[in-house]
Amino acid sequence: MAQLTKEALIKIRRQLHEYPELAMHEFKTHDYLLATIKEMNQQFLEIREIKDLPTALLVYVQGSDPQRTIGYRTDIDALPVTEQTGLPFSSKTPGVMHACGHDIHMTTALGVLDYFADHQPKDNLIFFFQPAEESENGGKVAYELGVFKDKWRPDEFYGLHDNPNLPAGAIGCRMGTLFAGTTEVNVDLIGKSGHAAYPQNANDMVVAAAQFINQVQTIVSRSVDPIEGGVITFGKLDAGTIRNVIAGQARIEGTIRGLTQKMIEHIVARLKQVANGVAMSYGAKVDIQFNQGGYLPVENKDALTKRFIEFAKQDPQTVFVETAPAMTGEDFGYLLSKIPGTMFWLGVDDDSQLHSATFNPKESAIPKGINSIVRFLEHRMAD
Numbered sequence: 001m002a003q004l005t006k007e008a009l010i011k012i013r014r015q016l017h018e019y020p021e022l023a024m025h026e027f028k029t030h031d032y033l034l035a036t037i038k039e040m041n042q043q044f045l046e047i048r049e050i051k052d053l054p055t056a057l058l059v060y061v062q063g064s065d066p067q068r069t070i071g072y073r074t075d076i077d078a079l080p081v082t083e084q085t086g087l088p089f090s091s092k093t094p095g096v097m098h099a100c101g102h103d104i105h106m107t108t109a110l111g112v113l114d115y116f117a118d119h120q121p122k123d124n125l126i127f128f129f130q131p132a133e134e135s136e137n138g139g140k141v142a143y144e145l146g147v148f149k150d151k152w153r154p155d156e157f158y159g160l161h162d163n164p165n166l167p168a169g170a171i172g173c174r175m176g177t178l179f180a181g182t183t184e185v186n187v188d189l190i191g192k193s194g195h196a197a198y199p200q201n202a203n204d205m206v207v208a209a210a211q212f213i214n215q216v217q218t219i220v221s222r223s224v225d226p227i228e229g230g231v232i233t234f235g236k237l238d239a240g241t242i243r244n245v246i247a248g249q250a251r252i253e254g255t256i257r258g259l260t261q262k263m264i265e266h267i268v269a270r271l272k273q274v275a276n277g278v279a280m281s282y283g284a285k286v287d288i289q290f291n292q293g294g295y296l297p298v299e300n301k302d303a304l305t306k307r308f309i310e311f312a313k314q315d316p317q318t319v320f321v322e323t324a325p326a327m328t329g330e331d332f333g334y335l336l337s338k339i340p341g342t343m344f345w346l347g348v349d350d351d352s353q354l355h356s357a358t359f360n361p362k363e364s365a366i367p368k369g370i371n372s373i374v375r376f377l378e379h380r381m382a383d
């Protein structure tokens with residue numbers, strides 16, 4: 001294949017894994033990606049930086065006889081998770097980890113780019129190294145900054161996410177909705193602090209928060225069609241300062257998921273009712289903020305996805321798995337609402353799940369993924 005050998009790819013992945021950075025702070029990652037891309041054959045490449053999105057990178061590959069421009073997006077940010085894999089190349093940044101496999105995504109994208117830097121594609125290609133997928137909606141920010149205009153607007157867009165439940169290197173996809181839409185939710189409950197010995201003089205928001213969280217559990221179980229499904233997860237709860245002071249405030253941060261916008265709106269409406277009801281019953285104030293930020297359901301476009309799946313099914317070098325919709329979110333959903341395309345999974349075969357501190361994707365997925373994506377793009381460009 002191209003210049004980057006399997007060993008070089010593994011080295012790149014481990015380097016990226018050691019230095020994870022949070023959304024919109026991916027400065028070292030950006031510099032490392034840029035340096036790696038600059039080592040590739042530059043003959044057909046044009047590198048673009050975005051002043052107002054300084055950790056993003058775009059690379060244009062000039063096609064030899066372009067009929068279209070094909071976009072390929074990878075995300076580059078990490079999560080506030082403390083790694084517990086014990087790997088020799090574990091994160092060197094305390095409390096931050098590539099626990100969602102974006103290091104695998106970036107390395108795979110670099111491998112595909114490296115191939116086409118050496119083998120000029122027929123169509124134009126645009127590689128988008130996107131900051132802030134886990135939060136801060138980097139895809140939407142880029143779109144709204146006007147990044148995808150004129151020659152930088154892909155006619156179709158592709159992107160992947162790794163999947164620990166599929167064999168390493170397998171490609172998973174489905175027609176229609178691949179991922180859920182998500183909405184971030186923050187709930188602030190405001191009561192009155194006081195001495196632990198005199199609850200009658202205070203208004204305890206630890207108790208109100210506990211009640212609220214318990215009551216929310218009835219939304220999905222009692223107000224959502226079980227066939228359609230939905231998720232509400234509160235991943236963060238913050239209240240109080242010390243054991244013997246009654247907490248006058250509580251903040252609860254969570255995420256809502258549904259496979260359709262209608263379901264998300266339904267859950268949002270029920271959550272507001274529950275929050276207002278609990279606040280009223282405790283004589284507390286409540287402030288609820290929702291932020292969808294472009295994490296729309298990831299809707300794969302029919303004709304393009306059909307072509308992608310047909311290719312993957314018949315390609316002798318690709319293992320294809322038809323997958324069910326997943327409740328993970330992706331801000332690629334926003335880009336796919338503006339530009340037609342397909343998102344797919346890359347299997348990385350691990351017992352630990354995405355976002356866990358022990359997540360350890362199989363690196364053998366990288367060269368296999370690169371091979372399948374290169375073969376798909378060549379097949380697509382031959383059309």
Ligand SMILES: CC(=O)N[C@@H](CCC[C@H](N)C(=O)O)C(=O)O
Binds near residue numbers: 100182255329
């Ligand atoms: C693939 C993946 O894990 N994506 C994230 C996207 C986060 C969406 C948003 N910030 C939220 O928390 O709702 C996920 O958590 O699914």
